[in-house]
Amino acid sequence: MAELAYWEAIRRAHDEELARDPNVIVMGEDVGLIGGTYKATSGLYQKYGEKRVIDTPISENSFTGIGIGASMAGMRPIIEIMSINFALLALDTLINAAAKIRYMSGGRATCPIVMRTPGGTAHQLAAQHSARLARVFMSTSGLRVVTPRGPLDACGMLKSAVRCNDPVIVIEHERMYNLKEEIPDHEYFRPLEGAEIVRRGTDITLIGYNLSLHMCLETAKRLEQDGVSAEVIDLRALKPLDRETIRRSVEKTHRVVIAEEDEAAVGVGAEIMATVIEECFFALDAQPVRIHAADVPVPYAENLEKVAIPNADDVYQAALKVMGRI
Amino acid sequence: MKPADQKRLLREMIFYRRFEERCFEAYMEHKIGGFLHLYVGQEAVATGVLEMARVKHDYIITGYRDHIHAIKTGAPAREVMAELYGKETGSSRGRGGSMHIFDPTVNFMGGYALVGQPFPLAAGLALACKHKGTDQIAICFLGEGANNQGTFHETMNMASVWKLPVLFVCENNRYAIGTRVDRSTAVVDQYKRVCGYNIPSSQHDGQDIEVVMESAKKAVDHVRGGKGPYFIEYLTYRYRGHSMSDKTALYRSKDEERQWQERDPIRIYDRKLKQAGVVTDADIKAMEQEIDAMIENDIVKFAEESPAPRVEDLNKYVLDDNPDPRWIGPLQNSY
Numbered sequence: 001m002a003e004l005a006y007w008e009a010i011r012r013a014h015d016e017e018l019a020r021d022p023n024v025i026v027m028g029e030d031v032g033l034i035g036g037t038y039k040a041t042s043g044l045y046q047k048y049g050e051k052r053v054i055d056t057p058i059s060e061n062s063f064t065g066i067g068i069g070a071s072m073a074g075m076r077p078i079i080e081i082m083s084i085n086f087a088l089l090a091l092d093t094l095i096n097a098a099a100k101i102r103y104m105s106g107g108r109a110t111c112p113i114v115m116r117t118p119g120g121t122a123h124q125l126a127a128q129h130s131a132r133l134a135r136v137f138m139s140t141s142g143l144r145v146v147t148p149r150g151p152l153d154a155c156g157m158l159k160s161a162v163r164c165n166d167p168v169i170v171i172e173h174e175r176m177y178n179l180k181e182e183i184p185d186h187e188y189f190r191p192l193e194g195a196e197i198v199r200r201g202t203d204i205t206l207i208g209y210n211l212s213l214h215m216c217l218e219t220a221k222r223l224e225q226d227g228v229s230a231e232v233i234d235l236r237a238l239k240p241l242d243r244e245t246i247r248r249s250v251e252k253t254h255r256v257v258i259a260e261e262d263e264a265a266v267g268v269g270a271e272i273m274a275t276v277i278e279e280c281f282f283a284l285d286a287q288p289v290r291i292h293a294a295d296v297p298v299p300y301a302e303n304l305e306k307v308a309i310p311n312a313d314d315v316y317q318a319a320l321k322v323m324g325r326i
Numbered sequence: 327m328k329p330a331d332q333k334r335l336l337r338e339m340i341f342y343r344r345f346e347e348r349c350f351e352a353y354m355e356h357k358i359g360g361f362l363h364l365y366v367g368q369e370a371v372a373t374g375v376l377e378m379a380r381v382k383h384d385y386i387i388t389g390y391r392d393h394i395h396a397i398k399t400g401a402p403a404r405e406v407m408a409e410l411y412g413k414e415t416g417s418s419r420g421r422g423g424s425m426h427i428f429d430p431t432v433n434f435m436g437g438y439a440l441v442g443q444p445f446p447l448a449a450g451l452a453l454a455c456k457h458k459g460t461d462q463i464a465i466c467f468l469g470e471g472a473n474n475q476g477t478f479h480e481t482m483n484m485a486s487v488w489k490l491p492v493l494f495v496c497e498n499n500r501y502a503i504g505t506r507v508d509r510s511t512a513v514v515d516q517y518k519r520v521c522g523y524n525i526p527s528s529q530h531d532g533q534d535i536e537v538v539m540e541s542a543k544k545a546v547d548h549v550r551g552g553k554g555p556y557f558i559e560y561l562t563y564r565y566r567g568h569s570m571s572d573k574t575a576l577y578r579s580k581d582e583e584r585q586w587q588e589r590d591p592i593r594i595y596d597r598k599l600k601q602a603g604v605v606t607d608a609d610i611k612a613m614e615q616e617i618d619a620m621i622e623n624d625i626v627k628f629a630e631e632s633p634a635p636r637v638e639d640l641n642k643y644v645l646d647d648n649p650d651p652r653w654i655g656p657l658q659n660s661y
Contacts (some may be wrong), residue, residue: 025457065449071453074458104436107642108428189653
């Protein structure tokens with residue numbers, strides 16, 4: 001076991017897959033010569049050359065489309081989009097093409113691409129670099145959407161995504177790239193489907209994904225000191241969604257808090273809330289609560305940004321409320 | 327070209343015309359639904375260019391006016407018709423319809439409804455050819471209207487920088503639905519628009535199949551020769567509306583339509599072949615009869631008699647229907 005940072009784990013997955021399969025290529029803005037804005041592809045250009053690790057111009061929609069076209073002819077492109085905000089420019093090729101080609105060709109054409117992008121608020125990057133947008137991809141038939149919470153999933157799920165025959169959107173987070181975790185030295189894979197119970201408990205279920213999962217874990221520790229046993233679920237995969245794990249947990253704890261960093265409307269939390277109501281309404285002993293961002297473009301000023309984005313204390317306070325402690 | 331091939335090409339163009347006209351009838355009979363975009367008037371372009379390509383070897387991709395490109399590439403005509411009828415035996419198993427004909431068994435990689443989307447997909451197919459070191463090329467057919475999309479400019483740039491083996495065929499039929507090219511586009515001659523990307527280009531008559539073939543051969547040779555992309559523009563005209571719903575009278579004159587019909591690609595070619603003694607009027611009449619019988623007794627019959635997709639299969643083809651559990655899981659929790 002070696003302790004790796006999140007970005008190192010992503011880099012390792014790229015390295016292993018590039019070494020294994022000559023059809024794997026990496027594309028994106030500055031992924032090559034300088035190794036990626038978050039170092040996730042560092043050294044790979046030097047190791048595999050400019051034909052395998054391709055620096056693209058700033059043309060998100062078309063370089064994503066080129067990756068999709070290449071995948072239709074047997075390539076396995078890993079496309080990095082520098083920020084999920086910029087992925088909006090590629091929604092035509094991602095949503096209108098990648099997500100639909102298998103279906104509208106009656107299964108005769110496929111596009112096994114991976115699109116990686118950090119989607120979250122970093123620190124004072126303001127409105128155009130702080131979008132989360134997981135909900136956009138989560139609401140699209142024909143895509144898989146995963147959100148690795150740490151290095152173990154970041155490496156193992158990316159490797160699975162490269163091997164998988166479907167288009168996979170991998171949503172990372174600027175504030176997680178330096179997160180460290182021990183991961184196996186040998187090659188391993190983590191599945192693209194299934195939520196994971198990352199902490200067991202009996203009194204309340206805390207549901208998060210990506211960075212908000214860490215808010216849930218911090219909350220669970222605090223609740224333990226209050227004598228409350230919290231179960232924490234990492235959604236891991238937003239699409240397809242593991243409704244079964246949510247149902248079984250809530251049927252056990254009868255209480256639920258859902259944490260997301262995005263705005264609430266038509267969002268991931270809204271979907272989980274609907275899932276809870278549809279799957280286990282009569283198991284609930286208290287009204288479920290969503291923790292989410294304020295309904296504003298993310299502000300620059302530090303004090304404003306802080307109140308616009310939820311934090312672990314917000315999740316903790318919500319949990320106390322659901323437990324009837326406040 | 328041998329007389330037998332000339333005769334075959336003439337027959338192909340007549341067949342394409344009749345096929346599309348039969349689609350029109352089926353649409354009026356409500357046998358075909360959705361949007362329907364017909365290729366009538368432009369036949370010489372797809373026929374001529376693809377005659378010069380190595381079909382089933384090269385990758386072909388286009389927009390929503392895609393029936394004839396698919397058939398000339400090698401997709402069975404009866405499967406294309408069955409697709410329009412929404413049948414399980416269709417090219418796309420009834421899931422795509424007229425605008426989304428696919429047949430990857432002959433490297434026909436689809437028709438797309440997003441105008442300009444095939445540009446990057448074609449460049450991606452070409453990237454794969456180059457990466458694998460094959461002598462395949464990608465050929466992308468689109469109208470002049472697509473050249474006002476950002477993907478046109480983005481893709482021309484990357485195709486040129488990376489010297490991708492892709493041929494862009496611009497079928498300039500002068501109208502983006504009802505908007506004439508000079509009302510929407512600063513540079514009307516489309517071939518000039520790629521100069522800024524350092525891509526060689528040329529403009530030709532798209533109604534004379536011999537002109538199309540001669541120019542396409544040079545373009546194909548350029549691309550296959552490893553010299554990077556080429557952009558070729560053909561001046562052509564669609565006789566019908568953009569789709570079945572627009573009224574051409576709102577945006578173009580009868581005079582203009584008549585002028586173009588005088589330059590009908592089938593008439594131009596059959597006149598030439600008759601003058602050269604390759605075919606006679608009687609030959610052409612026989613061809614038309616044979617084609618009409620084949621369309622009715624084989625193609626339409628197949629489409630009519632084929633089963634619709636099963637309702638139970640609604641969720642098929644959304645994702646890989648037989649995924650490998652090593653990558654997919656699902657992850658197991660112990661309860």
